[in-house]
Amino acid sequence: DQKHRNGSAITPSTEQEEKTDIQRWRLLDERGCQTWHHLESDEEVKAWPQSTADKYFLGLPLDLPDLPPPKTPTDSVQNALSFFSQLQLPPGNWACEYGGPMFLLPGMVFAWYVTNTPIPKPIAVEMKRYLFARQSPEDGGWGLHIEGESTAYGTTMTYVVLRLLGADEEDKRMIKARGMLHKLGGAVNGPHWAKFWLAVLGVMEWDAVNPVPPELWLVPDWVPFAPWRWWIHMRQVFLPMSYIYSTKFVFPSNPLVRRIREEIYTQSYSSVNFASHRNSISPRDNYHPKSLILTIINWILVYIWIPFLRTDPIKKWAEDWTFDLIQREDENTDFANLAPVSSPMNMVACYIHDGPDSYPVKRHRERLPEFLWMKHEGMLVNGTNGVQTWDTSWLVQAVVEAGLAEDPKWKPMLTKALEFLEDQQIRENCMEQDVCYRQRRKGAWAFSTKTQGYTVSDTTSEALKAVLMLQRLPGYPKQVSDERIQDAIDTLLTMQNASGGFASYEPTRGSEYLEVLNAAEVFGRIMVEYDYPECSTAVVTALRLFSKHDPSYRKSDISRALDGALKYIRKAQRPDGSWYGSWGICFTYAGMFALESFASVGENYTNSPRVAKACEFFIGKQRDDGGWGESYKSCEMGVYVQRESQVVMTSWAIIGLMVAEYPDREPIERAVKLIMGRQQRNGEWLQEGIEGVFNKSVMISYPNYKFTFPIKALGMFAKRYGNPKLV
Numbered sequence: 001d002q003k004h005r006n007g008s009a010i011t012p013s014t015e016q017e018e019k020t021d022i023q024r025w026r027l028l029d030e031r032g033c034q035t036w037h038h039l040e041s042d043e044e045v046k047a048w049p050q051s052t053a054d055k056y057f058l059g060l061p062l063d064l065p066d067l068p069p070p071k072t073p074t075d076s077v078q079n080a081l082s083f084f085s086q087l088q089l090p091p092g093n094w095a096c097e098y099g100g101p102m103f104l105l106p107g108m109v110f111a112w113y114v115t116n117t118p119i120p121k122p123i124a125v126e127m128k129r130y131l132f133a134r135q136s137p138e139d140g141g142w143g144l145h146i147e148g149e150s151t152a153y154g155t156t157m158t159y160v161v162l163r164l165l166g167a168d169e170e171d172k173r174m175i176k177a178r179g180m181l182h183k184l185g186g187a188v189n190g191p192h193w194a195k196f197w198l199a200v201l202g203v204m205e206w207d208a209v210n211p212v213p214p215e216l217w218l219v220p221d222w223v224p225f226a227p228w229r230w231w232i233h234m235r236q237v238f239l240p241m242s243y244i245y246s247t248k249f250v251f252p253s254n255p256l257v258r259r260i261r262e263e264i265y266t267q268s269y270s271s272v273n274f275a276s277h278r279n280s281i282s283p284r285d286n287y288h289p290k291s292l293i294l295t296i297i298n299w300i301l302v303y304i305w306i307p308f309l310r311t312d313p314i315k316k317w318a319e320d321w322t323f324d325l326i327q328r329e330d331e332n333t334d335f336a337n338l339a340p341v342s343s344p345m346n347m348v349a350c351y352i353h354d355g356p357d358s359y360p361v362k363r364h365r366e367r368l369p370e371f372l373w374m375k376h377e378g379m380l381v382n383g384t385n386g387v388q389t390w391d392t393s394w395l396v397q398a399v400v401e402a403g404l405a406e407d408p409k410w411k412p413m414l415t416k417a418l419e420f421l422e423d424q425q426i427r428e429n430c431m432e433q434d435v436c437y438r439q440r441r442k443g444a445w446a447f448s449t450k451t452q453g454y455t456v457s458d459t460t461s462e463a464l465k466a467v468l469m470l471q472r473l474p475g476y477p478k479q480v481s482d483e484r485i486q487d488a489i490d491t492l493l494t495m496q497n498a499s500g501g502f503a504s505y506e507p508t509r510g511s512e513y514l515e516v517l518n519a520a521e522v523f524g525r526i527m528v529e530y531d532y533p534e535c536s537t538a539v540v541t542a543l544r545l546f547s548k549h550d551p552s553y554r555k556s557d558i559s560r561a562l563d564g565a566l567k568y569i570r571k572a573q574r575p576d577g578s579w580y581g582s583w584g585i586c587f588t589y590a591g592m593f594a595l596e597s598f599a600s601v602g603e604n605y606t607n608s609p610r611v612a613k614a615c616e617f618f619i620g621k622q623r624d625d626g627g628w629g630e631s632y633k634s635c636e637m638g639v640y641v642q643r644e645s646q647v648v649m650t651s652w653a654i655i656g657l658m659v660a661e662y663p664d665r666e667p668i669e670r671a672v673k674l675i676m677g678r679q680q681r682n683g684e685w686l687q688e689g690i691e692g693v694f695n696k697s698v699m700i701s702y703p704n705y706k707f708t709f710p711i712k713a714l715g716m717f718a719k720r721y722g723n724p725k726l727v
């Protein structure tokens, strides 16, 4: 049971496993700022006992009582809340592991190592344990994400990181990993981001790294490919990367580094012709092959621009301006930064520019650990500095939808959640937002915390809905004033695209043709923002709810925004009735959202052929056991790929069918029974397959979805069908 709870497949290890005492770990949550602590002394352990949430995250026994077996969907929701409420953290938010991608942890360790930042022993030990637990038992490698097949990227980076963390070259698991790495062609076959880090560490020559020219930041804003137009994650990674590339920083070599050089290639280090490997990549990694145009641009940069045309003043000008932008990102986020790929790179840039003991380097050292997460398998790096606002908003909405928000039992929990959301609303725009190309954010919510401070169209919308839903109910304090709610609306209204759709962090600023500059090789559709049915729906439903609450504020702007968004969602429907999902797996996720959009404007199965078609698509995918299960392969391939039923996807599908008022109750009821049947006696659901995705090819875990979406789905069912006895 403990094993299943966290969905692990622990690789049996023949080596004597080094490990910390798991009973000594605690999660500290200070206004959403989450850090894990390993308590060294017995006094500390006594003074700071492990909470239920700590134990749950660590896979320790919880000793919770069995609850009365649920007979109705509402019973089941009550049990789920009994369990899930115990995981609420003191500031009012929920947390969870947010892992999946395997390329996040390496960046952090590389950055620590090359900046001579000591890695505390418990962290090094637990990171090693995690990486070994995630090693493929078949071939000894690692993939792009935990469910993916082994790649040169995953295997090279993880191998080197394990060595930096102290794993022995002769460890059987390392021998196996090295064998796989060589089979994949060695480190020269890694993608661009791998080569970049290997060059920084000094186990690869910079000649093997395709150019990352900071000069691009000097290009005037009107130029169609200027970096300010790129998707925020790409430009925020490109930013420190281009600075570091330009300085050609290399960590001063030491015996370990020299040893690694001899381990990761299929030939001796001195015999590798690095310049000939700029474009080498293993076929398994090459999800998005570089365009011919990019290959030509790289050639010109390497053979003409850099050796003959790039003068020192240009180089200096570009580096200065790039570093200025790095500083602005650091200041705007108090060194938390956008995400865990750019953050370690910003730290290295500050180390080069400001020196090892500077304030920026120290502050980065303090903040990087907020990305860490500890679980029973060891320590990993989360996709963001947490899921605070996002998961808290979903829980609130689920309870409200289930009609239980006024139940005195859940009021204290929801009041705390509301207080948390109030605290996390962003109240000011960034300093000189136009200079650093930032989107307006006053009134918005970020996915994780206010400090990170990036508005996302859907996180702002989901948090706003949660606040509006609760504040309307009797017995809840009005935490967020009308003016602040209007600020959120104002920000949302700046985020719409000309197409009518909504993207993630900003309206789309550049053309889709910019994908020809996609240099990352391992991801698809990353260069610019795109319209998303998920994000568009979140905004639609938030605006609809808001206009019920305040019908006069910016009435015509809102109605125009709604028309546009719906127009986009209609257009995005595929001929088979489905929508492709970009942030959850995959068609079940996006379909649920699209149907919610239509429902919010009164379009349902009976009055809209489009909605009927979407419902038929869902029904056609239901499995024999009554559930839905979709593989992550759907995201990669763009077609629905079945897997065994999952409670999360089953919930998404029936939420869609119910809001669409699908006339036949039978398939929905079968799904409800499946969800109820999988609930444990203590109210929890166990972890199943991975739920989320980004950039088409990377999967990411949303473990709290197995609570929030079943709660919402069962609650909605109970409301619509009179809470029948189903067991």
Ligand code: LAN
Pocket (backbone or CB within 6 Å): 233, 234, 237, 339, 340, 341, 342, 383, 384, 447, 456, 458, 459, 504, 534, 535, 583, 693, 694, 695, 700
């Ligand atoms: C996220 C997490 C949340 C997600 C949703 C809110 C669910 C989505 O609807 C909009 C996009 C957003 C905000 C999102 C974007 C990309 C993120 C930040 C991630 C998937 C989490 C990790 C990922 C980030 C890009 C990881 C770093 C990797 C790079 C390639 C830079």
